[in-house]
Amino acid sequence: MQLTQLRHLVGLAEAGSFSKAARGLFITQPALSRSIRALEGELGLALFDRVGHRIELTPFGRDVLERARRLLEDAHDLAELGAGLRHGRSGRLAVGLGSGPAAFVTRPLLAGFATRQAGMRLELARGSATLLLQRLRARSLDALVVDLLSVPPSGDLHIDMLVRMRGAFLCRPRHALARRRRVRFEQLLQYPIACTPLSDEIARTLVQRYGPQAHPDHLVTLRGDDLPSLVEVAAHSDAILLAVRAVAPALHELPVEPGLGASAQFGLVTLARRAQAPALELLRQALREHLHDAAPAAGQ
Numbered sequence: 104m105q106l107t108q109l110r111h112l113v114g115l116a117e118a119g120s121f122s123k124a125a126r127g128l129f130i131t132q133p134a135l136s137r138s139i140r141a142l143e144g145e146l147g148l149a150l151f152d153r154v155g156h157r158i159e160l161t162p163f164g165r166d167v168l169e170r171a172r173r174l175l176e177d178a179h180d181l182a183e184l185g186a187g188l189r190h191g192r193s194g195r196l197a198v199g200l201g202s203g204p205a206a207f208v209t210r211p212l213l214a215g216f217a218t219r220q221a222g223m224r225l226e227l228a229r230g231s232a233t234l235l236l237q238r239l240r241a242r243s244l245d246a247l248v249v250d251l252l253s254v255p256p257s258g259d260l261h262i263d264m265l266v267r268m269r270g271a272f273l274c275r276p277r278h279a280l281a282r283r284r285r286v287r288f289e290q291l292l293q294y295p296i297a298c299t300p301l302s303d304e305i306a307r308t309l310v311q312r313y314g315p316q317a318h319p320d321h322l323v324t325l326r327g328d329d330l331p332s333l334v335e336v337a338a339h340s341d342a343i344l345l346a347v348r349a350v351a352p353a354l355h356e357l358p359v360e361p362g363l364g365a366s367a368q369f370g371l372v373t374l375a376r377r378a379q380a381p382a383l384e385l386l387r388q389a390l391r392e393h394l395h396d397a398a399p400a401a402g403q
Contacts, residue, residue: 111128113172196386197228199244204394206331206334208248208390213227246372246373254370261373262370262372268368273357286360300328
């Protein structure tokens with residue numbers, strides 16, 4: 104049984120004659136007759152009584168007609184649903200955000216989907232890379248936007264590198280160290296150091312540059328997942344923020360010697376063998392629009 108046969112049935116019932124129905128369906132009358140006979144053969148009962156040049160639905164035909172209309176409506180709704188999902192007009196997208204990307208894209212994502220994809224259901228989740236990966240593998244999240252340095256290599260993950268963003272030590276413009284043309288690492292230790300959880304690779308870079316005292320376990324005194332809150336703390340206190348430069352353009356970048364030479368690598372992570380959510384391309388477009396690195400400070 105095919106949807107085309109059901110359309111022929113409905114068209115014939117509404118037209119009342121084979122010739123008129125064939126014209127309305129844009130097929131030949133013999134083709135319509137064959138379609139109806141094939142449907143009757145499959146169902147095992149007559150759908151129409153032929154009375155001269157007229158046709159009338161049989162009692163069985165009336166029951167089939169009612170169900171055929173419902174099936175055609177459901178098929179139309181499914182087609183509309185598929186089109187809506189493909190073009191981002193409907194559906195659900197659940198995205199996990201690491202602390203760094205969340206500071207850049209949370210508000211733009213919410214605003215963009217609210218204005219341009221109002222029919223979409225967007226869900227954003229925050230957390231550590233480990234927790235977000237667990238949720239991705241459990242299929243409660245469709246994708247992650249995280250620092251790829253925090254993602255262990257795995258064959259079940261597909262990774263799209265989006266942007267590399269330079270790290271820096273940042274402070275408020277009126278900070279005592281902001282007036283210095285060069286800052287030694289030891290001078291930073293006189294102040295609270297704030298940052299989000301750091302990857303093992305960044306921790307190794309810090310130790311290689313500045314020695315064992317630069318390991319995050321010893322260096323960091325203010326640690327949290329909410330990067331915007333840490334930016335606010337640095338903007339209104341003597342705390343020094345260790346973060347990607349672009350997250351806080353209003354803060355002053357300290358010219359630490361030697362230079363930090365570390366960066367975050369933000370990327371999109373999905374399951375390698377899972378069909379991707381149709382709205383994922385909308386997410387990619389938004390990320391490309393809002394994830395940008397900052398220019399180096401003068402003299403860096």
